[in-house]
Amino acid sequence: MSNQIKHRKLGTEPLVGLYYVSECIKCGWIGSSGELTEDDAQCLQAVGDDHCWGDTDEIGADRLLELMQSGAFDKPATLLKSEPVAVLxxxxxxxxxxxxxxxxxxxxKVETPLYAEQHAPVAVVLPFAxxxxxxxxxxxECASxxxxVDIGRHWFDVLTQLGLLNRVQRSxxxxxxxxxxxxxxxxARLNTPK
Known part of the structure; x- marks a missing residue:
């Protein structure tokens, strides 16, 4: 897997059913395998007028968490960016x-543009996150x-694999x-608007 990729794009499809988390070896895209070609799981991310067509690999929770913590993903663009009204x-x-x-x-371009109002950047949270x-x-909530705890056995496994929970007793x-x-x-608390 190429760790040289500086900015990665995130998929938009939910991770449901039999889909798994994939990483494109060529462009660094990360997302649900539901966004790949059906026959040979190639990346369909737009590159100019075509697609990436890079090969992809299934990645585990440890790799996904490593990428999330590294901040390797493209930052979301500020929505509703206004036009400058003056120059400083x-x-x-x-x-x-x-x-x-x-x-x-x-x-x-050569001086500092000023805007009538600055919009706050919009944070994008992936559905699986x-x-x-x-x-x-x-x-x-339940443990306190x-x-x-009524989250389901599957979620205990997922949260444990992500390193968010630790199983301390078997039976x-x-x-x-x-x-x-x-x-x-x-x-998550700090990033939740009040």
């Missing part, structure tokens, strides 16, 4: 679009009330949240 020069002078005239676009966090929250089955799980919930 290095000497502190500010000229409006009307004052700059026809050279306003050039001024914006939302599901992982919701199951981890449910685990925390000393209730049986009766007993899990505890790891420091990594607590950190993931704290990050």
């Amino acid at each position: 020069y290095a000497d502190g002078a500010v000229l409006t679009k009307a004052e700059c005239g026809n050279c306003f676009e050039i001024c914006c 939302e599901k992982v966090i919701s199951k981890l929250r449910r685990f925390e 009330d000393n209730q049986d 009766p089955a007993y899990w505890e949240m790891t420091q990594q799980g607590e950190d993931a919930l704290e990050v």
Whole structure:
């Protein structure tokens, strides 16, 4: 797997059914195998007027977590980016679009453009990441009330493979949240708008 890829694109299809997490060896795309060609699992990400057609590999939870923690994914673009209305020069002078005239676009490239209002970047959370966090929250809720945890056996396995839970007892089955799980919930809390 190429670790040289600096920016990776994320798939948009949900990870459901028999689909698995895939990584394109050529372009670095990560997503559900449901977005690949059916016959030979090649990458269909747009590259100009064509597709990547790179070979893909199924990746496990450890590789996915490594990529998520490394910040290797493209950052989401700011939505609703407004047009600049003025330019701030290095000497502190500010000229409006009307004052700059026809050279306003050039001024914006060489000096600091100013906007009427700055929009906050929009965070994009993948559907499977939302599901992982919701199951981890449910685990925390049930465990803190000393209730049986009702997330399903499959999710205990997934959260354990991701390193968010640790099985500490076999019979009766007993899990505890790891420091990594607590950190993931704290990050989710901090990123949740109030």
